[in-house]
Amino acid sequence: MNMDRNKDRKKIVGVFFVIAVVIGVFFLFPDLLPAVDDAKAPVHTYLSDYYIENSLEDTGAHNMVTAVLADYRGFDTLFETCVMFLAGVTALMVLSTTAKVTKPERSRKERLQISFGSTVLDIAFRIIVPVIVIYAFYVLVHGELSLGGGFQAGALLAIAYMIDRIIPSFNSSLGNLKEETAAVIAGVGVFIYILTGLLPMAGSGNFLEYGKLPFGADTAEQIRQLHGTGILLIEIGVVVCVMATIINILEVVLERTEFDD
Amino acid sequence: MIDIIETFLAEKGIYMMTFILMGLGIFGMVSSGNYMKKIMCMNIMQVSIIFFFLALGQKEHGTLPVVVENLLGADAYINPLPHALMLTAIVVSLGTTGVALALLMKIKEIYGSIEEEDITGKRWKK
Amino acid sequence: MNLFFISHIPVLIVVIPLCAAVLCPLLSRLSPSLGKRTVIVFLFVVFVLSLIQLAGIVQSGEAVHYYLGGWEPPYGVEFVIDGVNGIIIVLVSFIGAMTALFSSPFEEADKNAPFKSAGYYSILCFLVIGLLGIASTGDAFNLYVFMEIVALSGYGLIAIGEEKGPIAAFRYLLTGTIGASMYLLGIGFLYSATGTLNMADLAVRLQRVDNLPLIAIAMACLIVGFGIKMALFPLHGWQPAAHSYAHPAADPMIAGVMIKIPAYAMFRFFFCIFDSSLPMMKTIFNIIGIMAVLGILYGSLKALRYDKYNKILAYSSIGQVGYIALGFAIGNFYGIAGAVFHILSHAFMKTGLFYTSAAFKYRYGIHYTDRLGQVYRKMPVTCGALVVLALSMIGLPPFAGFFGKWYLALGAIQNGQYLYVAVLIISSLLSAIYFFRIFEKMFMGEKTVSEPAAPEEYYGYGKLTGKTEVPLQMLIPIVSAALMIIALGLGNSFIVNGILRTTIMEVL
């Protein structure tokens, strides 16, 4: 008991120490960072201006964040997607050495009984799932125009699957993926991205240079459209990868842990 | 006097908060004995850095960096670059957390606990 | 066609193994060993490409720039490859390919669980990709992404290792995330002052920044970030456990290369981006020097205490990373050349030594040096390579380790930093103690190696066969590491004068 109090006191001292150090640094060097909202700060006058002024013209994407993410810095995003894939594979590898938990196979009748507790909720979820899927596609294709993009769409699709999977009363309407299969699909998703990057090389462009996708484009407008195509293609890759990875992790966890129903 | 503090807080307050958040995150990672709490503190730290970048991207009178109808000029939009960077950082931290949780499950299976004291006392120390 | 191919080499070096890594699970579905073979073959292809690239750079004497997505820097991400990272890419791809080959007896393709070896190879390949990316990139944020790729694959390979692997990986994950976050924070500070992320552009625009506290804090963040990643002395906590318990076949890569590449990135930041004429640079270098000196002594002394082969090697790595940091702290041509050369030579030495460690585990399940008695009669080639590598670690000529030390000593003497020379000598002698102790146990100890009577007593990885030396896939990497040490030692002047000199001179 006494020890605990001592520990707590130490923690409080630590917290105040951290706060004091940060405040101290800020009062010692008030000009350390530019003021928030200061439009004249170097952050806002160099690259930022270029992106804001040229992104629509360069890439045809109305959403500048998407333009930066998927086009100007598309290479970062490729590896961001790889991080997802890698996380899924790693989780699978880490947990694959432990034995799977065998769960008793339940009959359909039983499954229908164990649910969220009420028919209303069950039915509600049944209705929600298709809506989520449709919304996900909307988010995907709308990414370059307004807010949205592959990661969000992938997450939404995964949620649709998740609901389908964890509500016991569902009759597996979307099918039951094995975690290894999910990892394979995630890999294919990344590969779509890589292929999109490699294609412009055939048109004497650099890696990920969408403007030189070998689909025949001459005018500036067509090139802009090609950028749109490129962004869409990689977003599809991202969607597949993110969705499969989330499913992968979910399956790994579900198979190896005993949850209280 | 109050004016000065007010402008200071207005200009730098958000940075101060993010750094305090980061400091607390690291402090929590070091001090807490529960591995789950360590992961949470790790997330707090990562989020604070995301905040820091987003605060850098703020601009007076700036709006969302989406061209709705016509381009309004550079002053009208906030900086899109930090947002793009932070999307990447978020995904990376998501991946890290996922792996951390998987590891935690594994640790729980091996040691039967996620308290550092139990693990150190039992088997970690040679 | 020929030209097309050549101009894309910088990105192909990263993308080709990436294809293998992401398709590895799929290919393993088709045929159990297909994915694994693809990874090995692709990594060898990358090694050849990296050699072609290096030859081009040496011939032209200019750095290669590759604009990803066709966007010119600073708007897009670019790859910049000059002499220094050209040779580091060769190093990474060579050791990566060799390690992939080395792993194949450990990860026999299993029809019932095809994913097991596929997942391992995928993660290993990602480790190589991340390291190649860090070495190639010219963009500060891109470096962060690659750093995370390296870290994540590192966590995976450590976690699937031996008994305490998961917990070692978890600790590395916590520490490594702090490191990466500190790096990101440092980038954030620099970004706030310059508004750019491209390294070359940062260097130009930083010269106009007179906000010294900001630069100092950014540097501190970067030192902590890189320091954690490369296990520099006070920030090394995660390293010994991680290197001891990682997957034995991937351990060579983790211990040999994974902690060297952040050191290279540190070189990029401190010599290519920051203005070395700043008055506080001297203080910063002195701080790095103190960390390095303490690390060298700590690592060497700590290694004496352990009996576990991997632990000895891990602690010796802490000391050896100190050598590299020492070279940066010295900061003149010889110092930097010594540091970069030591990155190369130590990568081969440590990788080779971990190969031998894995070979002992594979054949006889040996973890402790006590059990190495007379093992050389059973595994003569492995032990011969071990002797060469260990002598190089001690720093005896004509092996590569000596010349790394030689350049560092030259640099330190040129600057009049005699303390550093003394530390180099002391560390050599300490490492002589722990390596000769291993020799004594190996060559003079009682015979402790024995064939287990029954298969269930057997705790090695390989199948029990009549042969006592490890299979050819493992012998080739072991022998090639030893040969590379000799070649690097005798040919060090080709590397230092032929490849590194122009780049380092530009930087200074």
Add this chain to the structure above:
Amino acid sequence: MTILSIKPFLAVVISLLAALLILFFGNNVRPNVREGITLSAAVIKAVLVFSMVPAVLAGNEYYFCLWEIVDGVELAFRTDAAGMIFACVASGLWIVTSVYSIGYMRGHHEKNQTGYFAAFAVCLSSTIGISFAANLLTFFIFYEMLTVATYPLVVHYRDDKARASGRKYLAYTLISGQLFFAAVAAVYVIYGTCEFKAGGFIDPGSVSTGLMLMLFLLMIGGGAVKAGIMPLHGWLPSAMVAPTPVSALLHAVAVVKAGAFCVLRVVCYVFGPEAAGWCGADKILAWFAVATILLSSFIAMRKDNLKARLAFSTIGQLSYIVLGISVLAPYSITGAMFHIVAHAFLKITLFMCAGAIYVTTGLSEISTMGGLAKKMPVTCACFGLASLGIAGLPLLAGFVSKFNIIRGALIAGKPLFVAVLVAAALLALSYLIPVVRVFFGKSDRSAEISGHAQTVGEKYGGHAGYNDAAPAMLIPIVITAVVSLVLGIMPDAGPHLYDLAVIAAESISGGGGAIV
């Protein structure tokens, strides 16, 4: 004139190749093949080395450069007169020692012979490398190679005693090697070159006295440890646990002579007499040498173990060489260099005799060897001859060298050293002659000895009653004894080693004015 030729390099590499072959075949082939490799490599090496003598005598140098190893320093070999002397001795004696080794190892049924012969070959490779090295870095590479290659020989028996002495050996040599390394690096940074030059490349006054003295001491330390100058001699007596051929090699040819040669290179080819005299290093070195000569003689008198007594005798004799060098007079340098030759032949004879006695009779303590001469007349006679040579009696090789050193010291006006040298010669008599007297004296235990000899003889030769050492051991002993006799009468016989020493000394003092 410089002749570009691959010969020096080949001479170095041939035994390295032999070592690899020996290791490769290992125990898979019959011992005859393995020893055949050793012997043929030894012969080829000797032929290569001796074939270069005439050109060197004519004032030419062979030169071979592999490639630039670091900026401005090449991995290069140059056969100057001084190096030639050492190489001739080493390569010539390798043949003898190989033959002897074969006899000894078989007679003794040693284990681990493969490793033994391989390490032996590497040792010789590095010794030739040391003698032909054209610059400090090449020299250092082979010097450290020698350190490492000798280690397996020292710990050959692999018991606790061997391990302890192996550790001791490594501690001494590695520490001094590392200090030598620091000094080489410093010299390279300060002077931008590492090339050996007769008369030295360091100018007096180029750096402060303190720094130069420090550099000198660091470098000399490397040589002094191997040459066994007190107080750095500790490893040498304890390394006696090794088999006798190793002791013979260590204490007569390769290691200790490499140390002495290192001192010669540093004093005469790096610093030069002038700079060495300027910073006062010569006096320090000389006094250490004097102290070592006297102390080691006194210690040697008290040792009953034959090998230990010889070891301390070695320590004393090597300090002769060092003293000769540090007198810095042309005659004394000639004498010092010739003493490398003379002492090599004499001491190897002594050691081989000790080994032969041990293998044949199992005796290692002097006090138990009474009347041995009756059983082993030839061995004992050779031992007596070599003892007299070590003491410096005229008509034996030791006399020529000691006479030259004394002459140099007299000319240089250092009578104290002359006194020490003469005293040391008497001391050498006083610790070696008693051994000979025991051999030729009466014995009350000869029956016991002959009993043992019979069993050993049976084991070895297959026929009982064998008394003197086996031919494989006896022939080398006789050869070296005869050579040391011949060299005493005609110092210039054979490959003109005395002339080489004179040439080297002239080239060293040619540029220097400090020599009085």
